[in-house]
Amino acid sequence: MGKMLSAARSRMYRAAKQVDLHEELVQRLDYPAETLAVSIPLRRDDGTLMQLKSWRCRYDDTLGPSKGGIRFHHSVTEDEVQTLAFLMTMKCSLMGLPFGGGKGGICVDADDLSLHEKEALSRGWVRAFARILGPDRDVPAPDVATGAREMAWMADEFGTLTGEMRPGSFTGKPVPLGGIEGRTPATGHGALIALEAVRHKLGLPLGPLKIALQGFGNAGSWFAKEAARAGHKIVAVSDSSGLIRHGEGLSTDALEAAKQNGGSVADAEQAGSDTLKTSSLIIEQECDVLALAALGGVIDGDNAASLKCSAVLEIANRPILPDADEHLRRAGIEVIPDILANGGGVTVSHAEWVQNRQGLDWSEDRVADYLRDTIENASAKTLRVMDENQTDMRTAAYCAALIRLCEAISARGTAQDYQRRQQ
Ligand SMILES: NC(=O)C1=CN([C@@H]2O[C@H](COP(=O)(O)OP(=O)(O)OC[C@H]3O[C@@H](n4cnc5c(N)ncnc54)[C@H](O)[C@@H]3O)[C@@H](O)[C@H]2O)C=CC1
Numbered sequence: 001m002g003k004m005l006s007a008a009r010s011r012m013y014r015a016a017k018q019v020d021l022h023e024e025l026v027q028r029l030d031y032p033a034e035t036l037a038v039s040i041p042l043r044r045d046d047g048t049l050m051q052l053k054s055w056r057c058r059y060d061d062t063l064g065p066s067k068g069g070i071r072f073h074h075s076v077t078e079d080e081v082q083t084l085a086f087l088m089t090m091k092c093s094l095m096g097l098p099f100g101g102g103k104g105g106i107c108v109d110a111d112d113l114s115l116h117e118k119e120a121l122s123r124g125w126v127r128a129f130a131r132i133l134g135p136d137r138d139v140p141a142p143d144v145a146t147g148a149r150e151m152a153w154m155a156d157e158f159g160t161l162t163g164e165m166r167p168g169s170f171t172g173k174p175v176p177l178g179g180i181e182g183r184t185p186a187t188g189h190g191a192l193i194a195l196e197a198v199r200h201k202l203g204l205p206l207g208p209l210k211i212a213l214q215g216f217g218n219a220g221s222w223f224a225k226e227a228a229r230a231g232h233k234i235v236a237v238s239d240s241s242g243l244i245r246h247g248e249g250l251s252t253d254a255l256e257a258a259k260q261n262g263g264s265v266a267d268a269e270q271a272g273s274d275t276l277k278t279s280s281l282i283i284e285q286e287c288d289v290l291a292l293a294a295l296g297g298v299i300d301g302d303n304a305a306s307l308k309c310s311a312v313l314e315i316a317n318r319p320i321l322p323d324a325d326e327h328l329r330r331a332g333i334e335v336i337p338d339i340l341a342n343g344g345g346v347t348v349s350h351a352e353w354v355q356n357r358q359g360l361d362w363s364e365d366r367v368a369d370y371l372r373d374t375i376e377n378a379s380a381k382t383l384r385v386m387d388e389n390q391t392d393m394r395t396a397a398y399c400a401a402l403i404r405l406c407e408a409i410s411a412r413g414t415a416q417d418y419q420r421r422q423q
């Protein structure tokens with residue numbers, strides 16, 4: 001087993017002990033149910049051929065078809081895909097959705113691909129993995145460097161291959177192709193709902209919060225817009241190329257304009273702001289809330305001591321590694337964990353999947369209500385377990401997710417239980 005998955009599982013076992021779950025039930029979640037690895041050929045625009053490593057992991061499907069995004073990034077490994085699929089299993093359970101956990105990825109530098117190459121790769125990925133996909137089996141969605149455009153190509157390719165147009169095979173599609181209003185902003189919006197729902201537990205000041213944000217892609221930019229609209233101040237933002245700060249709050253319009261011009265957030269034009277070249281310094285900015293919305297593994301045991309915030313909001317998946325947990329606990333920095341903070345994306349994906357199966361469109365208001373209710377319920381459940389067990393928020397979120405999963409695992413029964421019952 002890879003190191004990342006092993007580290008992620010340590011948090012699951014910590015939680016299982018806390019609520020005294022039977023070890024045999026939790027053991028069912030030790031390894032992924034299925035991981036397919038495929039080498040995908042890509043003919044580039046200049047005529048050269050590339051072979052790209054890619055994976056899809058269906059970690060667990062006890063609660064329903066496996067669900068989770070696909071990322072295109074040069075750092076993707078099998079261990080990471082399995083770890084992210086494990087997190088999806090916990091997240092879907094905590095959110096109360098009828099889904100198991102899955103994840104996919106291609107090890108590729110997405111910035112280096114032309115539009116035509118991206119389309120060829122998206123379609124190639126579907127041809128390689130079609131045998132394990134489908135609305136009742138495994139349902140992909142967007143993740144890092146993929147979005148509605150990639151989902152459109154993928155859903156189209158899957159329909160052509162299977163001879164059936166089943167829009168519920170992928171979520172995060174464009175609205176004219178069966179997508180749902182509100183999926184693109186859902187992760188960022190859900191993160192703000194989670195923050196508001198638990199903020200009284202974090203020792204934060206009343207009123208507007210000072211927020212430093214890492215990552216200004218899909219999840220980060222929508223979070224920033226929603227947070228600014230709610231009156232909070234985005235005092236620093238970084239992306240992979242730079243960092244920009246303003247004590248009174250950055251203009252999200254200026255940040256967006258800089259990104260749309262193909263630049264970095266650090267190119268945003270706002271009087272009174274200053275910039276830093278080293279984007280990793282974002283974690284050292286003084287703020288109430290440090291929101292992490294880029295990649296995994298940003299905070300570890302070595303740099304945890306440099307944080308100058310009261311709380312961390314994990315919009316990205318696994319931005320804090322387990323070896324940082326104890327440092328943050330001792331420093332009194334509470335973490336709103338990824339499986340709660342970024343659950344808005346998969347929640348609205350669920351609404352899209354239901355809409356596709358019903359053949360009836362959901363209104364924007366209905367989607368917004370469903371998102372708010374789901375995140376608030378998951379937050380309330382987490383806070384309840386936190387109080388009952390006097391534990392931290394991440395462990396409480398894992399406990400709540402595991403209780404639901406283990407009830408289902410137990411209800412389904414295992415071969416051994418069956419044999420015992422026969423005797
Ligand atoms: N898109 C979605 O619906 C969901 C995304 N997430 C998670 O949120 C995170 C971000 O995903 P997306 O916004 O979709 O990806 P994206 O590709 O739209 O944006 C990623 C952002 O991270 C920035 N970035 C990359 N390396 C960086 C670095 N070293 N320092 C600062 N910024 C850096 C990029 O410049 C970009 O702004 C990922 O961890 C993803 O798994 C979680 C749930 C759902």
Ligand SMILES: O=C(O)CCC(=O)C(=O)O
Nearest residue numbers: 068069141143345346349
């Ligand atoms: O929308 C989805 O199905 C999954 C989103 C995702 O990959 C995530 O929550 O990490």
